[in-house]
Amino acid sequence: MLPTVFIADLHLDERRPQIVQLFMQFLQQTAGRTDALYILGDLFEAWIGDDAVPADHPVIRALAAFSATGTPLYVMRGNRDFLLGDRFAEATGATLLDDPTIIRLGDEPVLLMHGDLLCTDDHEYQQFRAMVNDPAWQAQFLARSVDERIALAKEARDESASRNSMLADTSDSIMDVNGDTVTATMREHGVHRLIHGHTHRPDRHRFQLDGRPAERIVLGDWFEQGSVLRYEGGDYDLKRLPLG
Structure with missing residues (x-):
């Protein structure tokens, strides 16, 4: 039996070539040796549209080579x-998933999310998220030139970094998931296991949900190292992937 593998929050960026190289090596080592690979959001630091990235981009080629192994x-x-x-999906051979999505691992339904929908204490962010996921907003943004989109994305990243720094100084919990939202979401989807990223706080949180054992597994980011969750034969293994 081959493992099922989960990663998230790579934030791939040419300014961090070591992490890009680590991901390339990971794909080469994983291809053909896993049942499936799930990337649960923020593969890239920024993505301003499929048309803004050339088809021969190294990451696109590496993902396509991975998919070509079957x-x-x-x-x-x-x-x-x-x-x-x-266009990204066609170029890489990937299947794009809705957020949230339920899959089956063994005989258990498991809920997959990026994780930002669970951070409901951050009202300002949730308003921003609703705006940028609106099809009309996206159509207007994609109608701009690539140079305009690059400038707007940089402005948004700078504002986000400034805001996150301010929030970290006042209330770190606002950027984490809300416990009531977690249990309500799991109950809504009829699951007792949830896998997500986004918060960059890798851990396995075990608790009781409606009288049964439940678990929330948080994937780590790929800033100073990688973070990989493997499921095999009913067991989950969350590990760091060191550089080098």
Whole structure:
């Protein structure tokens, strides 16, 4: 039996070539050796439209080579790459997933999310998320030139970094998930296991939900290292992937 593998929050960017190289190596080592690879959002630091990235981009080529081995590749959009579209999927051989999505691992339904929908204490962010995921807003943004989109994306990243720094100084919890939202979401979807990223706080949270054991597994980011969750034979293994 081959493992099912989950990663998230790579934030791939040419300014961090070591992480890009680590991801390339990971794909080469994983291709053909896993039942499926799930990337649960923020594969890229920014994605301003499929038309803004050349088809011969190294990451696109690496994902296409991975898919060509026959290993299923699933990609969920995150808050940084919510504009991933059909052209990206066709070029890489990936299947784009809705957020949230339920899959089966063994005999258990498991809920997959990027994770930002669970951060309901951050009202300002949730308003922003609703805006940028509106089809009309996306159509207007994609109608702009690539240079305009690059400038707007940089402005948005700078504002986000400034805001996150301010929030970290006042209330770190506002950027984490809301516990009531987690239990309500799991109950709504009829699951007792949830896998997500976004918060960059890798951990396995075990608790009781409606009198039964439940678990929320949080994937780590790929800033100073990688973070990989493997499921095999009923067991989950969350590990760091060191550089080098």
